[in-house]
Amino acid sequence: MAGGGTTAGRSVTARALAVLGAFDSTAPRLTLSEIAERSGTPLSTAHRLLGELTGWGALHRRPDGRYEIGRRLWDLGLLAPVQLELRQVAAPFLLDVHTATRDTVHLAVREGRSALYVERVSGRESVPVVSQVGSRLPLHATGVGKVLLAAAPDDVVEAVLRAPTRETRHTVVEPARLRREVAEVRRRGYARTAEEMSLGTLSVAVPVWVERPAGPAVAAALGIVVPSHRRDLLRLVPVLEVAARGIGRELARADAFR
Amino acid sequence: MAGGGTTAGRSVTARALAVLGAFDSTAPRLTLSEIAERSGTPLSTAHRLLGELTGWGALHRRPDGRYEIGRRLWDLGLLAPVQLELRQVAAPFLLDVHTATRDTVHLAVREGRSALYVERVSGRESVPVVSQVGSRLPLHATGVGKVLLAAAPDDVVEAVLRAPTRETRHTVVEPARLRREVAEVRRRGYARTAEEMSLGTLSVAVPVWVERPAGPAVAAALGIVVPSHRRDLLRLVPVLEVAARGIGRELARADAFR
DNA sequence: CCTGGCCTCCCGGCCAGCGGAAGGAGGCTG
DNA sequence: CAGCCTCCTTCCGCTGGCCGGGAGGCCAGG
Structure with missing residues (x-):
């Protein structure tokens, strides 16, 4: 035996x-x-x-x-902090954005070198997208990803820039250009992509800032995906910002409460 | 040692x-x-x-x-069938109902003698409710619960009627009256409650029927919760029925596909 | 400085878990 | 209908991984 x-x-x-x-x-x-x-x-x-x-x-x-x-x-699984804190706080705000725009709305956090999709609101008439709750997508090719990348520590940024995957023919993979985009996201406070993850869709995303004892930090990214024929993409930035600020405020309150 | x-x-x-x-x-x-x-x-x-x-x-x-x-x-946890099949299929329909009504919408399945809340769409302006995704609430005191109870096998019905908990002063706990309500739900095809689980709220719910090889079966219940001053509760029944039928059809398709 | 609560680490005896192999159930083929 | 194949279930004796008391560390409060 x-x-x-x-x-x-x-x-x-x-x-x-x-x-x-x-x-x-x-x-x-x-x-x-x-x-x-x-x-x-x-x-x-x-x-x-x-x-x-x-x-x-x-x-x-x-x-x-x-x-x-x-x-x-x-x-x-429902007891995981990502679910219990982030999702539950954020869900009503994503719903608000969806109601106002009728497009697919996402909330993602950074997990290592990926964007982890934590919540998603999407009706039946929205554009089909690859992301689902629980998906992990690259940081350099999506709206929320770019926001999270811009907020990530330098070593993560360097690691991502070293080997960016090409997802579509529009994916930005040149390190220099990605570096410029990251700087731009930091300056402007939002990120946008055009058919970089899936053809036929554009996206914009903004960071969710949370006040913590140690200072403000980006806790998540809030983004929206629209069909590529839309022209008024940047009109959505203020909408996202309002929701993101609401989420950030609620998270800070939840943190204080422990 | x-x-x-x-x-x-x-x-x-x-x-x-x-x-x-x-x-x-x-x-x-x-x-x-x-x-x-x-x-x-x-x-x-x-x-x-x-x-x-x-x-x-x-x-x-x-x-x-x-x-x-x-x-x-x-x-x-996201791979659990309750999540992967039911929730993903149903979420857009709940969203439709929420968009049309702005109230809190629920999807629940029966688990033993409880209603397990599987999905919920609720904005910030909706009435506060006790249920969360993952909650288990009694079958006799909520809208979705009554629908699930009416569809349950006799031994479950008997077990529930034997010891119904009193949740509020409006909870129906008399076995005879509950039995009458169950019969009524079966006949009319919807259930309603008035402040039976939490004060200040009313609810209506309908079954989600799915065609299976073995014949039609109730796979879930779809319900909506509104503040108790609303007068037009029954106006919501057709809205729920449309969504429930949509969910049932999609579930049957998903079943066939395996 | 002591006390108490909480966590971390160590160690040798012993039994719970291991997994190869045999046997059963069911389905497909020629 | 026999033969074959795949997949699942059960059995059993050997042994190495698990067990948990206890020692010791860390920290906050008195």
Whole structure:
């Protein structure tokens, strides 16, 4: 019997987490063997862990035998600070902007070298966009991304400028030009893009400033995406600014309250 | 050394899950000792598990030392079917209803003997309501709850009627009267409440029917909450019905697509 | 300076978890 | 309809990873 001989130092918890980690947005529903393979766990081990995770409610087993994320993990996820603080505070303001403009409105925060989309309001008549809540998109090719990039520490800016991906034929990838854009965003207080992430859409975005004991900081970026035939893009900047200031004020209050 | 002697059969995974389970909406931020106590885990064991969970990103440790749910669990939660299928399909329709009415709109599903609030659209000018995304409220005291109750199997109805909680002085708790209301909801196709869950608000709700291979079924309930001085509550029923039918159709399509 | 609360780290015994392998269920093919 | 394949479930004895008491550190308050 091989026994635990080949466990290679991975702890039980690490294996259980690896099993959970097998799920992602490209694979939200998996069979036992897929999970075993994706998590690098022997079949029978995966089977046992899945039994426990399912029993607790972290996962759910469908009638067809496949596994998916369970309600209990959904619940836990709702307790994450990004959800509990940012989203709940910001949602009504995004709604205001959407009501005034009828376009797709986004709220994103920086996570490493990506923009993490935290909230989105988009009706059925809005332009189709790639971003969803939970998506991570590059900092250099979206409106909210550029705002977050302009507010990021220098080492992040340098790392992003070193290898900007080309998303469409309009994506700006020249480091010098990106550097100029970042400076411009800092000066003007808003960012704009034209078909740099997906063809047929323009975007503008502004920072959400929050007063903290340590001084003002950019906590998020608020942006709007419109079809590319629109001419009056900059008209939206004041609308976004009003909402962003409202969000910032509420966040500062929430911070003070702890 | 006590060793594993007193483990009482709880598996490692069960302990790790117990640690996660220490978090809930009333306690989204916890210290090590609180977690140890709430999860019934010895301090040093909790400490070790927290280290692993934090390392993986399931939890996050704040500068002040307390733990909270991490981004990675938030991500995973977004993959739950309730989020991925229902919410994403329904969100634009809730938005439509909100735009037309400016009131707070809810989508809920039944989970056991509770109504689980899955999505909510509410501006800043809407009436304040207790429900949040992820809340569980009683089936007998809310609009969406009554709709879900009317669609529930008999044993659930009986169980709910046996011990209805009194939420406000207007809550209907007499089993006979509740039974009559359920029959009425089934006949009329909508439910209404008047200050039964929180004072100062009325609500109406309709079922979301989905065509399935096994026949039509109520997948969710769509409801709206308005301040109690409004007189034209029933005017909203057709609005909700249009949206509910739209959601049902999209869900059936999504089902077919798998 | 002491006290108390809270966190971090250490260590050796022991049992819970490990995973290969056999067997079952179901579906597709020739 | 037999044969084959894929996928899932269960079994079981060995062993290495987990357990948790306790020592010690850190910090705030008295």
